[in-house]
Amino acid sequence: MTASRTARERVRAELTREITEIARRQLATEGAGGLSLRAVAREMGMVSSAIYRYFPCRDDLLTTLIIDGYNAVGAAVEQAEADCPRDDHLRRWLAACEAVRDWAVAHPHEYALIYGSPVPGYQAPPDTVAARVRDVTVLGRIVSDAWQAGAMRTPTTEPPPALEAEAAGFRELMRGVPDSVIWQAVSTWTALYGWVNFEVFGQFQNAIEDRRTAFRHSMRLLAETLGFAQ
Amino acid sequence: MTASRTARERVRAELTREITEIARRQLATEGAGGLSLRAVAREMGMVSSAIYRYFPCRDDLLTTLIIDGYNAVGAAVEQAEADCPRDDHLRRWLAACEAVRDWAVAHPHEYALIYGSPVPGYQAPPDTVAARVRDVTVLGRIVSDAWQAGAMRTPTTEPPPALEAEAAGFRELMRGVPDSVIWQAVSTWTALYGWVNFEVFGQFQNAIEDRRTAFRHSMRLLAETLGFAQ
C-alpha cells in the first residue's frame, strides 16, 4: 500500500479494509458457509450491490480472507520460532508446532477455511502460494539447521526409489538434507496438522479433555522420531 | 428393517432410500454445500415440500449421509484388515491405513463431510458415534493384538502424569496395553488422518505426484515409530 494519492483512493482502501474486517468477524462467528455479502453490507450500512464495487464476487472476498489466514498462521509460527535459542532445534520445532495449534484453536473457522475441506466450487488462485508456504518454510529451516549442525540422527528406513524424483520441491526447503530425513520431516509435518485437524474439527470431543498436554506429548513423540538429538 | 407390513410403509422406505441415494450422488459431485433438497426433489420428479415428509430438515439428511460415510470407511477398514494373516500385525496396520486412504481418495466429498471442517450450524447427533468408531476400533484391536503377542517394542518416552486420566476412553479400545503405547498409537492414528486430510484437501498438489507411494512410506515410518516388531 503506497501513500494513497487521491482522496477517492484513500476512502476506497479504507472501505475495502472495513469490508474484510467485518467479513472476518462474520467468518469467525458463522463459518465460511455463513459468510454473506448482504450481511456484510447491512452491517456497513450499505446496500448489497455496492459491495461488488470492491469485491467482484464472493470468492474474491474469500481469497482475501484465505491469504490473510495463511499469513496469520505463518507469522505466528515465525514469531514463536524466532523466540527460541538458535541451537536448541528441538525447542524451536516444538515451539513452531505449538504456535500452529494455538492459532488454529483460537481461530477455528479461519483455520477451517485454509486447512479444512475446500469450499465447493472455489479454486484457490495462485496468489495464495506465497502466503501458504510460510509455516512449512519455518519447519524446513529448523530441520535444515539441525542437520547442518549434526544434531539429528539418521533414519533407519530409506525412502523407496520411486520417491527419488518426488522430493524435489522439499529439497529446496531443506537444503543439504538427505532424502530419508526429508520424508521423515514431511511425515511429521502432516502428523502435526493431523492432530490440529482432529482437535479443531471436534474429533477429540468426549475423548481427550486436556488437549494441550496431549498435543505436547504427541509432538514430543514425533520430534523423537524425526531424530532431534535430545 | 423388519419386514415392511403395509404397502405404504414399503414405498416409504423405498423413497427414503432413493432420496439418500440421489443426495449421496449430488454430494459426490457438488460437495456438501451444494447439496440441495430442491434439486433432489427435482430429480425425483417430486415437489420440494414433499421431501420434508421424509426428512424434516436438511440436517437430518446430512446426518444420514454422515452415518453412511462412517459406516463405509469403517467397513472398508474392517475388510482390508480381515484379509491379512492375524499374526502379521504390521501388515494388518498398513492395510488398515491404506484402506482409509483409498476410500477417502475415492470419495473425497463424503470424506470431507465426516473428517473435514464441520458444516456450519450443524451439530452431529449422538446416533453417529456407533458408526464413527468402527475404524479406530480396528486400529485399536491391531495394537492390542500385537501387544498381547509380545510383538511391540516399548516406547522410550513416557506420557506426562497429567494424561493419566485422559487415556480412559482409549484403554477400552486397547485392553491391556500400557499408556505409553496407547498415546503412541493415538499419535500415529492422528498422523494417518493428517496425511489423508492433506491429500484429499489438495495440500499436496504441485508438491507430491506419486502420493500412494509417499503415503506408504510415511505409514511405514509411523508404524516403525509405533513399534511393531519388524
Add this chain to the structure above:
DNA sequence: CGTTCGTCAAGAGCAGTGCTCTCGTTTCTT
C-alpha cells in the same frame, strides 16, 4: 471556470435456496 468522464451508492430484479402452511387426495385402521 466549466465540462466531461469515471466512480460510486442505491434500487429493482432474477434465479436459486431451506422451510412452512394449506388443501385436496389417498391409504390405513377401527
Add this chain to the structure above:
DNA sequence: AAGAAACGAGAGCACTGCTCTTGACGAACG
C-alpha cells in the same frame, strides 16, 4: 363404512449471490 393418519402439490416467506440501470458526486482536462 367412517374416521384418522399420511401424502403430494402448490403457494408463499425470508434469505442468498449476482446483474443491470439510474442518478449523483468528484476529479481531471480543455
